Amino acid sequence: MKIELKGVIVSNDDKWIYEYFDIGAVCPRDVIEKIDEAKGERIDTYINSGGGDIFAASEIYAALEAYEGEVRHHIVGRACSAASYIACSGKSDITRTGMIMIHNVSGGASGDYHTMDDASELLQKANKAICAAYTHKTGMSEAELLTWMDAETWMTADEAVKAGFVDEIAKSKNAALAAAQNGLLPADVIEKIRNTVKSPRQQEADRRTTEAKCRLRILKNGGRK
Secondary structure, eight states: OEEEEESEEOOTTTHHHHHHTTOOEEOHHHHHHHHHHHTTSOEEEEEEEOOBOHHHHHHHHHHHHHOSSOEEEEEEEEEETHHHHHGGGSEEEEOTTOEEEEOOOOOOOOSSHHHHHHHHHHHHHHHHHHHHHHHHHHOOOHHHHHHHHHTTEEEEHHHHHHHTSSSEEOSOOOOOOOOOOOOOOOHHHHHHHHHHSOOHHHHHHHHHHHHHHHHHHHHHTTTOO
């Protein structure tokens, strides 16, 4: 079973907004549906992502790590930020032109100093949560990995293999390197679209409601439109 983990990693609820703008994105539902279809056969993921939503990525990581069959990750471009720990959920290889990037979790907050203190504490805990995946994969200490994250560490394919983030260099030499951007739309843009544009699911629900009303009206009129 082939699963493409390309583009921005987003929540299930936000996926349709990226599709609306024709922005490449992947959400947990996309991956879990493929996992369900695999039914124990080997899964091969192809990763080229600048990262995205850490909780969506965590759900993907958990689903792949728990899969009963073999999972093999192929980093064909870059695995940055949230995508980097998804790549830690199974055996992996990386194209010679690929890169890995790990860094601190980022986010926004608004309020008084208590709010800012709470936000800082949450971000530091999120760093440790993500670091657990790196520690499990590489065998490095949490302290060392947190230092690497704090410095925003980029690794070439050879460096990623040497550090233990990836198991081996891929035999294929045909994959291309892409510039890394996490690609997440700003929260205010997401909210604006959510409040002004109906999702495809809502549009479909509205269409069915309209059709049902039309059928009911026809029945009331004795079969006449």
